[in-house]
Amino acid sequence: MDSEVVRTRGVDTLVGDPRRAIRRLSLPMIIAMSLQTAYNLFDAIWVSGLGSDALAAVGFAFPIFFVIMGLGAGIGIGGSSAISRRIGANDIEGARKALSHTLLLALFVSVFVSVPLYVFAEDIFLAMGAGSVAPLASDYGRIVFGGSATIILASVLSATLRGEGDARRSSTYLALGSVLNIILDPIFIYGLEMGIAGAAWATVVAFGITTLALLRVYKSGRGTFLRLDIRGYRWYRDVNRDVLSVGAPASLQFMSMALTQFALIFLILMVDDTDGVAIYSTGWRVVSMAIVAIQGIASAVTPVTGAAFGARNFDKLGVTHLYSIKYAMGIGGFLMVFLFVFAPQIMTLFTWSSDSAHLFDDLVVFLRIFAFMVPGVAFGMLSSATFQGMGMGIKALIATLFRAVILSLIFCYVLGIVLGFGLIGIWVGLCSANVLSSLIIFIWVRITIRKLRDSVPAPRPL
Numbered sequence: 304m305d306s307e308v309v310r311t312r313g314v315d316t317l318v319g320d321p322r323r324a325i326r327r328l329s330l331p332m333i334i335a336m337s338l339q340t341a342y343n344l345f346d347a348i349w350v351s352g353l354g355s356d357a358l359a360a361v362g363f364a365f366p367i368f369f370v371i372m373g374l375g376a377g378i379g380i381g382g383s384s385a386i387s388r389r390i391g392a393n394d395i396e397g398a399r400k401a402l403s404h405t406l407l408l409a410l411f412v413s414v415f416v417s418v419p420l421y422v423f424a425e426d427i428f429l430a431m432g433a434g435s436v437a438p439l440a441s442d443y444g445r446i447v448f449g450g451s452a453t454i455i456l457a458s459v460l461s462a463t464l465r466g467e468g469d470a471r472r473s474s475t476y477l478a479l480g481s482v483l484n485i486i487l488d489p490i491f492i493y494g495l496e497m498g499i500a501g502a503a504w505a506t507v508v509a510f511g512i513t514t515l516a517l518l519r520v521y522k523s524g525r526g527t528f529l530r531l532d533i534r535g536y537r538w539y540r541d542v543n544r545d546v547l548s549v550g551a552p553a554s555l556q557f558m559s560m561a562l563t564q565f566a567l568i569f570l571i572l573m574v575d576d577t578d579g580v581a582i583y584s585t586g587w588r589v590v591s592m593a594i595v596a597i598q599g600i601a602s603a604v605t606p607v608t609g610a611a612f613g614a615r616n617f618d619k620l621g622v623t624h625l626y627s628i629k630y631a632m633g634i635g636g637f638l639m640v641f642l643f644v645f646a647p648q649i650m651t652l653f654t655w656s657s658d659s660a661h662l663f664d665d666l667v668v669f670l671r672i673f674a675f676m677v678p679g680v681a682f683g684m685l686s687s688a689t690f691q692g693m694g695m696g697i698k699a700l701i702a703t704l705f706r707a708v709i710l711s712l713i714f715c716y717v718l719g720i721v722l723g724f725g726l727i728g729i730w731v732g733l734c735s736a737n738v739l740s741s742l743i744i745f746i747w748v749r750i751t752i753r754k755l756r757d758s759v760p761a762p763r764p765l
Contacts, residue, residue, distance in 0.1 A: 321623040324607045325600065325630060328470040333599030335474030338481035340588070340595045346502050347585050347653055349488045354658035357499050359577040360439035362584030363428050366564035367420065368447055373557020374416065375455035378409045379462025380605055380691050381550020385542070386466030387606035388694060391613025400542045402463055402521075408546060409459040413452035420448035431565065432572050443503045450507030457510045460517035466606050472520065480513035545694070552696035556687070556703040563707045567729065570715055574725040582662055582726070585653050586669035593638040593677045597631045600681075601688035608692030617756040624689045624748060628681055635678030642674035669730055676734040683741025686748040695751075702747065706740035 350357045382405030389398040420427070425441040433440050447454075457480060464473035484505050491501030571579040604627045611619040642649070650666040653659065683706055690699035714736040718728030 321607055321611065321619050322626050324468075325603050325623065325627050328465065328468065328603035328607065329600040329627075329630075331470045331474035332465070332477075332602045333596050335477035335481070336595045336599045336602070337592065338478045338485075340592045341481060341485065344588050344592060344652075345485045345488055346506075347588050348655075349492050350499060350502055351585075351653050351659045352656045353492075353499060354656065355578060355581050355662065356436050357439060358581040358585060358653075358659060360433070360436045360443055360499060361502070362577075362580040363431055363433045363436065363440045363568070364444040364447065365584050365587075366562075366568070367427070367444060369560065369564060370558055371416065371420075371447070371451045371454050372458065373560070374412055374554050375409065375458030376462070377552075377554025377557055378405060378412065378455070378546075378550045379459040380553040381405065381546045381548070381696070382459060383462045383466035383606050384549045384609045384691055384694060384696075385546045386463060387468075387609030387692070388613035390467065391610035397542065398467070401466075401546060404542050405459060405463055405546050405550070406456075408543070408550070409455050410452070413455045417448055417451040420451070421445050424448060431568060434577070436577060439499055443499045446500055446503035446507060450503075450511065453507055453510035453514050457513040457517065460514065460521065462602075464517075464520075465602055466609075468606065470603065476513050476517050476520075479516065480509045483512060484509035549691050549694055549696035549699075552700035553691060555700050556707075559700075559704050560707045563711055566712055567715065567733070570712075570719055570729055571726065574719055574729070578662060578665075579726055581659075582665045582669055585662070586650075586666055586673065589642070589649060589670055590673045590677070593635075593642055593674075594680060594684075596634045596638065597677075597681050597684050600627050600631045600634075601684050603627070604685055604688040605692040608689050609694070612693045617752060620689075620693070621749075621752045621756065624685065624752060627685045627688075628745070631681035631685060632678050635681050639674045639677045642677065643671050646670040646674070665726070668727070672727075672730045673734055676737050679738035680741055682745040683737070686741070686744045689748050690751075693751075698747075698751070702740075702744040706737060706744065710736035710740045 346361065347358065350361055382401060385401035385405070386398045389395070389401060424444045425437055428437040428440040428444065457477075461473040461477050464470075487505035487508060488502060491497050491505045492499070493501075495501060497504065567583065568580055571583055604623065607623050608620055611617070611623060646667045647663075650663055650670060653666060654661075654663040683702065687699045687702050690696070690702065711733055714732030715729045716732075718724050718732040719726070720728075722728060724731070
């Protein structure tokens with residue numbers, strides 16, 4: 304290591320025992336990401352008091368919000384992978400360059416996406432089939448789109464902290480933003496009588512405070528392995544290419560999933576009305592709350608596999624991949640049972656107003672179907688994170704396109720439209736496609752790791 308750099312506890316964890324690293328890095332992220340997903344649930348709970356039209360409006364905005372979140376997460380994954388691989392290879396100056404390039408890239412993308420989304424918000428929602436709820440969706444969407452920089456930067460800054468093994472502070476600041484959002488929701492929506500726009504403002508303000516706090520951490524350099532300093536910044540093509548080689552495909556992965564959300568809304572509207580959109584968007588928030596535990600583990604897999612790959616330790620790479628899946632399957636199995644058994648109690652939270660009570664039975668059916676998907680997605684999600692850690696962003700993208708776009712839409716269309724099973728067919732098609740494709744991606748990663756292990760018999764010591 305560079306003699307001027309003090310190795311932090313996070314870096315020691317990152318390059319140490321992979322099982323311990325996965326546990327130590329994932330647990331705080333599971334807690335933080337659970338809180339982050341919880342604010343989505345609280346958004347839906349509070350918005351449901353405004354009626355089913357408001358729920359549907361948020362449902363139409365959700366895919367675009369997912370794109371914005373995906374851009375931040377994708378760039379963050381690219382930066383985290385680039386940083387961790389350089390730490391594993393003892394290239395500290397390279398890690399510093401990766402940090403500055405990642406943040407400036409995030410700022411550029413934030414400005415690039417926010418303006419057109421803000422200007423054409425209502426036209427976009429009308430094109431999606433929002434109809435009479437398009438004005439409500441625009442009221443919510445324009446605020447979120449205008450504040451997209453806070454959403455993207457908060458995600459990227461927390462990811463780069465994880466890239467140097469500092470999951471504790473990364474998760475702490477994510478949790479801060481989530482708790483603030485939960486507190487601000489009822490104040491803005493009902494206390495200040497802002498309605499659906501209040502939910503959007505709560506999100507932007509909470510993410511803004513989180514971004515400022517994370518920038519202060521990096522600027523001070525207290526306790527961080529890397530320090531943010533863009534004075535005398537110089538653009539390095541190879542560093543930028545390395546961040547984008549994982550970050551761009553990762554962002555496209557999230558965008559492809561958002562594209563699937565758009566397509567699913569069209570399929571839902573072919574067999575139902577806007578109530579079907581409300582059922583999907585509300586039910587998916589609950590499913591996302593369960594899947595977030597697996598996402599938390601995936602956020603640890605990328606830097607741990609990145610460090611192992613940077614050190615050319617492919618045995619450790621294989622152990623990390625398998626252990627993370629076993630770990631996630633145990634958690635996912637418990638959550639599957641919990642969601643299935645307590646579906647009525649959970650969905651009561653989203654149907655407490657008279658305007659949304661008629662959705663209750665359909666929401667319970669939705670949640671019980673999707674409960675069976677939760678443990679199965681671990682194979683695909685953690686395998687994709689392993690590809691990202693190795694810097695193989697294109698493979699991760701292909702895997703996601705196969706899962707989220709090709710199989711999912713084919714299964715949903717056939718079961719829901721062609722065979723005429725309606726909403727139930729769409730729900731079953733989405734679940735079965737996710738599980739089947741996840742198993743295929745898992746096999747692909749195992750073959751890739753085996754080839755790498757066979758090519759380099761002697762790993763370089765960390």
